[in-house]
Amino acid sequence: MSTAPVGVLGGTFDPVHNGHLRLAMEMATALNMAHVRLVPCARPPHRGAPTASPGQRAKWIRVAVSTEPRLRLDDRELLRDGPSYTVDTLASMRKDMPDTPLCLIMGRDVFAKLPQWHQWERIFDSAHIVLIDRPDIDATLDPEASAALAKRAVDDVQALHDTLCGHIYTYTPPPLAISASYIRQLLAENQSPRYLLPMAVLDDIMDAGVYQPQPATAATQ
Numbered sequence: 001m002s003t004a005p006v007g008v009l010g011g012t013f014d015p016v017h018n019g020h021l022r023l024a025m026e027m028a029t030a031l032n033m034a035h036v037r038l039v040p041c042a043r044p045p046h047r048g049a050p051t052a053s054p055g056q057r058a059k060w061i062r063v064a065v066s067t068e069p070r071l072r073l074d075d076r077e078l079l080r081d082g083p084s085y086t087v088d089t090l091a092s093m094r095k096d097m098p099d100t101p102l103c104l105i106m107g108r109d110v111f112a113k114l115p116q117w118h119q120w121e122r123i124f125d126s127a128h129i130v131l132i133d134r135p136d137i138d139a140t141l142d143p144e145a146s147a148a149l150a151k152r153a154v155d156d157v158q159a160l161h162d163t164l165c166g167h168i169y170t171y172t173p174p175p176l177a178i179s180a181s182y183i184r185q186l187l188a189e190n191q192s193p194r195y196l197l198p199m200a201v202l203d204d205i206m207d208a209g210v211y212q213p214q215p216a217t218a219a220t221q
């Protein structure tokens with residue numbers, strides 16, 4: 001295989017933060033990827049609706065990656081109707097990049113419940129999975145996820161370059177205790193999340209008034 005793999009990091013990105021960005025950079029470097037795509041989902045099938053709009057979340061990613069050629073926004077899930085199924089996203093990327101290995105990046109906590117995803121086994125027809133071991137998160141694997149890992153695990157990064165899809169590679173990046181929910185919590189409490197996310201993204205969040213504390217409603221008599 002001559003083309004370097006492309007990484008795919010899906011998520012809500014409500015908002016994008018340095019945990020996502022640093023993880024994507026670590027992956028691009030450690031796995032020698034051409035680039036990593038951050039793919040915001042429109043309607044996450046497994047959790048409640050995001051607070052920020054799809055347009056806002058995509059704009060913040062675009063701003064955050066604008067000076068780093070190895071990171072990109074891929075907004076295809078925002079441009080299609082219906083739930084954001086990863087299997088459809090990967091199949092659509094595979095059509096666009098028929099000769100490029102694709103690496104779906106996901107935390108062990110997410111992988112643990114992968115068999116609950118829509119047509120989860122078909123993911124391996126389009127992509128490898130890079131399993132991010134986060135020592136801070138204890139996740140017991142679903143038996144089917146465990147069986148998939150036993151069958152597909154590879155130890156050598158080169159396997160992700162030599163084939164288009166089908167392997168699972170485990171990687172442990174340096175942990176960064178940052179989450180979008182913590183950032184939303186700080187903003188809702190009128191505290192600053194500065195340095196947890198790019199300044200330009202935070203400036204835009206403040207300008208747009210997203211995640212801000214709701215003004216107290218006047219007491220009724």
Ligand code: ATP
Nearest residue numbers: 010011012013019020023106107176178179180181
């Ligand atoms: P929330 O706090 O709202 O649940 P989040 O910060 O976990 O959000 P998501 O958009 O759900 O962000 O995450 C997208 C992907 O990024 C997931 O695979 C998640 O495991 C990973 N991720 C998020 N934060 C970190 C972090 N600090 N370190 C490594 N991976 C992270």
